[in-house]
Amino acid sequence: MDFALDKKHEMARTLFKDFAENEVKPLAQEVDETEKFPKETVAKMQKLGFMGIPVPKQYGGQGCDPLTYIMCVEELSKVCGTTGVIVSAHTSLCADPIMTYGTEEQKQKYLVPLANGTKLGAFGLTEPGAGTDAQGCQTKAVLDGDEWVLNGSKCFITNGKEADIYIIIAVTSVTEDKKGRKKKNFSAFIVEKGTPGFSFGTKEKKMGIRGSATYELIFQDCRIPKDNLLGPEGRGFPIAMHTLDGGRIGIAAQALGIAEGALETTINYVKERKQFGRSIAAQQNTQFVLADMSTKVEAAKLLVYKAAMAKATQKTYSFEAAQAKLFAAEVAMEVTTKAVQLHGGYGYIREYDVERMMRDAKITEIYEGTSEVQKMVISGTLLK
Amino acid sequence: MKIVVCIKQVPDTKGGVKFNPDGTLDRAAMLSIMNPDDKAGLEAALRLKDEYGAEVTVLTMGLPKAEDVLREAMAMGADKGILVTDRVLGGADTWATSTTLAGAIRNLEYDLIITGRQAIDGDTAQVGPQISEHLGIPVISYAQDIKIDGDNVIVERQFEDRYHVLKAKMPCLITALSELNEPRYMTPGGIFDAWDKEITVWGRADLKDVDDSNLGLKGSPTKIAKASDKVRKGAGEKVAFDSPEESVAYIMGKLKEKHVI
Numbered sequence: 001m002d003f004a005l006d007k008k009h010e011m012a013r014t015l016f017k018d019f020a021e022n023e024v025k026p027l028a029q030e031v032d033e034t035e036k037f038p039k040e041t042v043a044k045m046q047k048l049g050f051m052g053i054p055v056p057k058q059y060g061g062q063g064c065d066p067l068t069y070i071m072c073v074e075e076l077s078k079v080c081g082t083t084g085v086i087v088s089a090h091t092s093l094c095a096d097p098i099m100t101y102g103t104e105e106q107k108q109k110y111l112v113p114l115a116n117g118t119k120l121g122a123f124g125l126t127e128p129g130a131g132t133d134a135q136g137c138q139t140k141a142v143l144d145g146d147e148w149v150l151n152g153s154k155c156f157i158t159n160g161k162e163a164d165i166y167i168i169i170a171v172t173s174v175t176e177d178k179k180g181r182k183k184k185n186f187s188a189f190i191v192e193k194g195t196p197g198f199s200f201g202t203k204e205k206k207m208g209i210r211g212s213a214t215y216e217l218i219f220q221d222c223r224i225p226k227d228n229l230l231g232p233e234g235r236g237f238p239i240a241m242h243t244l245d246g247g248r249i250g251i252a253a254q255a256l257g258i259a260e261g262a263l264e265t266t267i268n269y270v271k272e273r274k275q276f277g278r279s280i281a282a283q284q285n286t287q288f289v290l291a292d293m294s295t296k297v298e299a300a301k302l303l304v305y306k307a308a309m310a311k312a313t314q315k316t317y318s319f320e321a322a323q324a325k326l327f328a329a330e331v332a333m334e335v336t337t338k339a340v341q342l343h344g345g346y347g348y349i350r351e352y353d354v355e356r357m358m359r360d361a362k363i364t365e366i367y368e369g370t371s372e373v374q375k376m377v378i379s380g381t382l383l384k
Numbered sequence: 385m386k387i388v389v390c391i392k393q394v395p396d397t398k399g400g401v402k403f404n405p406d407g408t409l410d411r412a413a414m415l416s417i418m419n420p421d422d423k424a425g426l427e428a429a430l431r432l433k434d435e436y437g438a439e440v441t442v443l444t445m446g447l448p449k450a451e452d453v454l455r456e457a458m459a460m461g462a463d464k465g466i467l468v469t470d471r472v473l474g475g476a477d478t479w480a481t482s483t484t485l486a487g488a489i490r491n492l493e494y495d496l497i498i499t500g501r502q503a504i505d506g507d508t509a510q511v512g513p514q515i516s517e518h519l520g521i522p523v524i525s526y527a528q529d530i531k532i533d534g535d536n537v538i539v540e541r542q543f544e545d546r547y548h549v550l551k552a553k554m555p556c557l558i559t560a561l562s563e564l565n566e567p568r569y570m571t572p573g574g575i576f577d578a579w580d581k582e583i584t585v586w587g588r589a590d591l592k593d594v595d596d597s598n599l600g601l602k603g604s605p606t607k608i609a610k611a612s613d614k615v616r617k618g619a620g621e622k623v624a625f626d627s628p629e630e631s632v633a634y635i636m637g638k639l640k641e642k643h644v645i
Contacts (some may be wrong), residue, residue, distance in 0.1 A: 007452070008579040011459065015570045049571040062573030072572070 003302075012068050016075035019048070025079035031211035032082070032356050037162050038211055041083055046117025051090055055099055059107055060116035066246075070253040070308040077257025078264070081360030082211035084257055088250030089158040090114070093368075094121025094167050097188065097243045101231035110165050110190055122163035123247075124154035124217050125240050132373050134169075134237065135184055139219060141170035146226045148189060150219040153201065156367070160215025161200045166191045167243070168217070169236045186236030190228045197222030208359035245321045247368045249311060252304045252324040255332035255364035259297050262332075262339035262357045266290065269343055269354075286342060293335045300328040319381045326374035329364035336361040385438040385532070387429045388492055390485055390499040390515070391422040391457060393450040397504050401613040418453045421500025425560035427567040428530050429498050430461045436532050439463050441492060445473060445484050451583055458578035459570035466492075470587040475601030478506075482514030483598040487591030489519065496537065497557040501526055512559035522556040528564055 005013070023044055031038050045051055053069040055061025062068075069091060077084030095114045098106055113119035130136030139152025150170055157166075172187040191198060201216030231239045267290065270281040280286050307324035310317040336358035340347035347354050365371045395401075395414035402410040418426075429440045442457040444450050445468040454465030468488050476484060489497065497519075499512035509525075516523035528547060529540035539558060541548045570578075588599065597603055625631045639645045 007455075008575060011452075011455065011570070011575045011579075012572055015459075015572065015575065019569060048569050049573055053572050057573065062571065062576070064572045064576050068572055068576075 009068060009071065012064070013071050013075065016050075016072045017078075019045075019050075020075045020079045020083075024076055024083050028080035028082075028353070029350075029356065031080065033210075033350070035205070035210045037213045038080075038083060038086070039162075042086060042120065042162075045083075045087065049117065050087060051117045051120070052095065052115025053091065055095055055111065055115035059099065060112040060114075061095075062115075065308075066249070066311040067305060067308040070249060070304065073250050073253040074257040074260070074304075077254040077360075078261035080211075081254060081258050081357070081363075082209045084254040085158060085209055085212050085251070086120075088247065088254055089123065090121045090163070092247040092250040093123030093158075093243055094163070094165060096246050097123075097167055097230060097239060098190065100242070101188070101239055102190075103227075105227065106190065106230065114165060119164040120159055120162055121165045121167070122157055122159040123167045123243065124157050125169045125244075126154060126156050128153065128155050132370060134186075134240070137169065137171055137184065137186065139168070139170040141172050141187060141189060143172075143226065144223070147223040148226060148229065150189070150191070150197070150222040150224065152219055154217040155201075156204065157215050157217050158212055158367070160213050160217060161193075161203070162213045164193050166193070166217065167230065168219075169240045172233055172236070185234040186240070187233050188230040188236040188239045189224060190230050191219075191222070191224055195222055195224060206363075208356070208361070208363050210359075241318075242316075244368055245316070245318045246311060248321040248325040248374070249304065249307045249317075251364055251368045252300075252307060252321070252328040255325070255328035255361065256297070256300050256304045258357050258361045258364070259293075259300060259328070259332040259335040262336045262354050262361075263290070263293050263297055265353050265357070266293070266339040266342050269346075273344075280342070289338050289342060293338055296331045297335060300324075300331040303327050318377055322369070322374040322377035325364075325369065326371050326378065329361075329371060332361040332364050333358075385432070385436060385495045386493050387432060387438050387440045387496045387498060388489055388494045389422070389426045389429045389440060389442050389457070389462065390497065390512070391426060391442050391444050391453055392419045392500070392503045392505075393417070393444065393446050393453040394419045394503050394505040397613075403611065416449070416452065418456055419500050419503045419505075420562040421502060421504075421560055423500075423567045424562045424564040425498040425500050425558075426457050426460065426462065427565045428527070428558075428560055429496075430568065431565070432496075432530065432532060433461065441466060441494075443485065443488060443492075444468070445476070445481060445488075454583055455575075455578045456570065458581060459574040460568055461574065464584065465581070466584045466586060468586045468591070472588050472596075472600050475604060476599070477604035477606035478508050478510040478514060479605055480599050480601075480603040482511045482518060483594055483603065484591060485511070486515050486518035487594035488586055489515065490592035491586075491590065495554040497521075497555070499557065499559050501559045501561050509559070512557060516557040519555075519557070522552045523559070524550050524552055524556065525559040527558045527560050530558060530560075530564075 049062045052061035053064045054066050057063040073084045073088050098111045114121045141148045141150050168189045168191050169186050171184045173185045197220050199218045201218050204214040270286050273280045303324040307320040310320040339354040340358050346352050393416050396417045402413040404410045432438050433440050440462045441464040442462045443466045451467050502509035513523045524539045526542040527539045528542045531538045536551050538551050
């Protein structure tokens with residue numbers, strides 16, 4: 001068992017790190033403060049192939065493995081959680097399901113522009129009345145001739161309005177089981193921005209990842225071609241769950257990156273900051289807190305990388321993805337909170353990066369399945 | 385068009401230079417990077433490739449680990465990498481280095497050779513022009529802009545307070561400045577491809593028309609008396625006087641103070 005990265009991955013990390021330091025970090029504070037979607041950064045990432053890292057070259061991607069993609073999200077998130085999640089939602093939640101379930105025509109039409117960076121992607125499952133409980137979904141799709149007609153709304157959609165291509169999960173039928181209980185059957189669809197009947201509601205004002213565009217999606221008699229059904233009809237729920245398994249590794253990488261960024265920032269700060277005539281790095285409390293932070297970050301990293309490797313080699317990786325996300329998100333929250341504490345009053349001031357990092361970290365415990373959902377997935381596997 | 389770009393793996397001097405007790409560079413204590421002027425030369429070659437179509441070969445002489453900068457160059461878009469490495473080539477000064485690189489380049493077809501102006505670990509700016517002498521081709525140093533016009537290159541050569549526009553018939557050699565351009569990033573897919581490709585490795589036996597007496601430490605006439613970090617020049621002093629007489633008096637005073645006159 002070898003825990004060292006090979007030179008190929010080390011070089012990829014150098015690339016992502018250089019890009020993050022030079023292009024992303026200088027804008028991170030402004031992106032947070034102004035809640036401005038970093039279009040210019042996304043355009044640069046699109047040009048460099050960051051939006052199609054795990055997609056095969058034949059579909060316009062970079063032909064790399066999931067680990068390389070995860071390292072990209074990690075390095076971006078070290079300096080800007082917003083930028084990290086833009087890449088993660090685009091890649092894991094939109095490009096990945098088309099790559100996995102799309103027909104050849106769908107791949108040519110949608111995956112190629114997503115991977116080569118001409119189009120941005122998003123994914124819509126959550127609704128006002130349905131988060132963790134997906135059965136609460138109300139959005140419906142009805143086949144009418146050669147078109148599906150969508151009605152309903154989706155909320156908290158990352159990359160909303162900015163994205164060109166959306167994967168939408170909608171109810172396509174309701175059946176009764178043997179005991180007479182009604183069960184909704186879902187299907188997945190590919191919907192393009194600009195389709196008549198598809199509009200955007202309010203933009204959410206968030207605690208963290210404030211530059212990320214989070215919108216409500218509204219469908220009113222939105223007609224899409226019959227061919228835009230992704231995967232078999234009625235298989236939308238397993239498609240969504242499988243997509244989220246991959247997405248969770250992306251969010252776990254975002255959480256890991258935020259934690260690493262907070263740790264690095266804090267190590268630099270405690271060496272500079274003087275109290276009682278010496279740097280606070282000389283205080284044993286600082287040393288012990290840093291030791292705990294670092295150890296947890298390293299443990300999170302191993303789980304996240306293990307999940308990425310599992311995605312590359314295993315058919316299912318729900319368990320690994322859930323463990324990685326649960327732990328990395330909790331570590332992100334704990335480490336950023338401790339980072340703020342070690343910064344003292346300055347840590348509470350927006351000028352200091354750890355203040356933003358602590359706000360950005362919180363969402364990783366919530367979206368793409370809360371920590372509680374991850375525990376359900378993990379225990380479900382253990383007790384099967 | 386075929387372009388050969390000479391690049392060097394150098395210690396990153398950004399965080400300051402570290403020396404061994406004997407005064408030589410402590411290379412192990414510093415990260416290795418592609419020399420910045422060479423990277424600008426590579427970028428210039430890749431832009432020519434984008435605009436006119438070209439095959440770009442990167443060439444380096446060094447320890448086996450210098451392969452890493454070749455891979456980096458290939459991840460940026462270079463087509464081929466050649467590493468010249470051999471124990472007998474170690475300890476080379478600029479003369480032995482340029483002799484070695486010229487010996488390697490004689491095996492290749494080329495229209496243009498691009499090198500960096502100088503390497504940040506030696507700051508000599510000699511290897512590029514020396515290669516052109518060995519090969520008997522024109523050299524244009526300190527390029528800040530490069531254009532192709534048929535069989536010719538048109539280069540802006542930086543010169544103190546102005547630049548010269550020079551035209552030379554290919555094949556020729558150009559030395560590039562890091563100010564020439566902003567080198568592109570690698571791409572993730574480019575990195576994967578670069579590590580899947582073979583690097584050509586040449587030793588002493590593969591060098592063409594070179595004499596052993598001009599290679600390695602033995603073939604190096606340079607003896608280093610002392611090495612030091614770059615001395616930063618001060619910002620200078622700005623003064624203003626009301627009359628020319630006062631200005632002259634001030635300048636004369638300064639010149640006397642420094643024992644110039």
